[in-house]
Amino acid sequence: MKIQPSVRYSHTLLSQLVQKGDTVIDATVGKGNDTEFLSELVGQKGKVYGFDVQEEAIKYTKQRLDDKNLSSNVSLFNTGHENIEKLVDGPINAAIFNLGYLPGSNKDIITKPDTTLTAIKACLNKLKINGIVVLVLYYGHVGGPQEKHAVIEYAQSLNQKEFSVMQYQFINQVHCPPILLAIQKNAN
């Protein structure tokens, strides 16, 4: 067994915690890798909410899901994840964020500290007991280090009675190896 890179490990964690029929959020849809994965994970009776500010990303992902007959349990929103609080109904079991820019697309369109924190807080408010918010942080681009700092500082400040927070990263790799944060809501 090889130790999994952060992106792969984010899916491993989600597959261990998310069940058929669950409600989940993909906060940064992009090309839809996580959206497709979540749609399969929650199945026909589950629900996936996806957010991206780029129309191109939403259109691409819609087509990807249609081609695989996975659209029926997914609602895609061409708007920022800072609107999660008002657009997602009821409690959620999980959320995933892939922060940074979409590879192969406009590198100026990046996730930003303020809106990312607003979205994380909305997800934590909606999280069920044992539910999980997974974040993959890329920080090699302009603006990336500031977002990384803000997100880690916020995650570290969470009350340990309410949430368990894990950080996972290869620490001997060059080129800013992505950081995985996993925030799980504890039972009271």
Ligand SMILES: C[S@@+](CC[C@H](N)C(=O)[O-])C[C@H]1O[C@@H](n2cnc3c(N)ncnc32)[C@H](O)[C@@H]1O
């Ligand atoms: C690293 S990419 C996501 C990759 C994606 N998970 C995939 O499977 O391809 C980051 C995405 O966040 C999007 N984004 C930037 N600001 C956003 C915001 N405020 N709300 C939602 N998405 C945002 C970008 O448009 C970009 O598609």
